[in-house]
Amino acid sequence: MRSPWADRDRGRVTAEFAVALPAVALVLAVCLASVVLVAQQVRLTDAAADAARALGRGESAAEAGAIADRVSGGASIATWSEDPFVCVALSAPGHGLLAAIELRAESCAVGEGR
Numbered sequence: 001m002r003s004p005w006a007d008r009d010r011g012r013v014t015a016e017f018a019v020a021l022p023a024v025a026l027v028l029a030v031c032l033a034s035v036v037l038v039a040q041q042v043r044l045t046d047a048a049a050d051a052a053r054a055l056g057r058g059e060s061a062a063e064a065g066a067i068a069d070r071v072s073g074g075a076s077i078a079t080w081s082e083d084p085f086v087c088v089a090l091s092a093p094g095h096g097l098l099a100a101i102e103l104r105a106e107s108c109a110v111g112e113g114r
Helices: 004-009 012-056 061-072
Strands: 076-082 085-093 102-110
Touching (some): 012 061, 012 076, 012 102, 061 076, 061 085
Antiparallel strands (some): 085 102
16 A cells, blocks of 8 residues: 555655756866866966977077967967076966966076076
């Protein structure tokens, strides 16, 4: 014999799952976007270091920019000198859900073999 409360609770788990599923999907999407953003920041940092070393070896700003573009996947570059260092700053917008976040990386190297 069935309990009178069993019919009243029927389908409750399905409804609760349907309500919770979008929240779980959103959390997973934000976590994945965060991992992608961190990977992009690492690429940007590596690109800034590579471009600064290129400038330090005496290569032109255009060559350093090409190196930074190739490694970072397209970032805006700014260079400056602080004797004896040459410095590079790269910036790029984030991708996907976190596109509003601006990523930035700076690096310096000793210039012209000093």
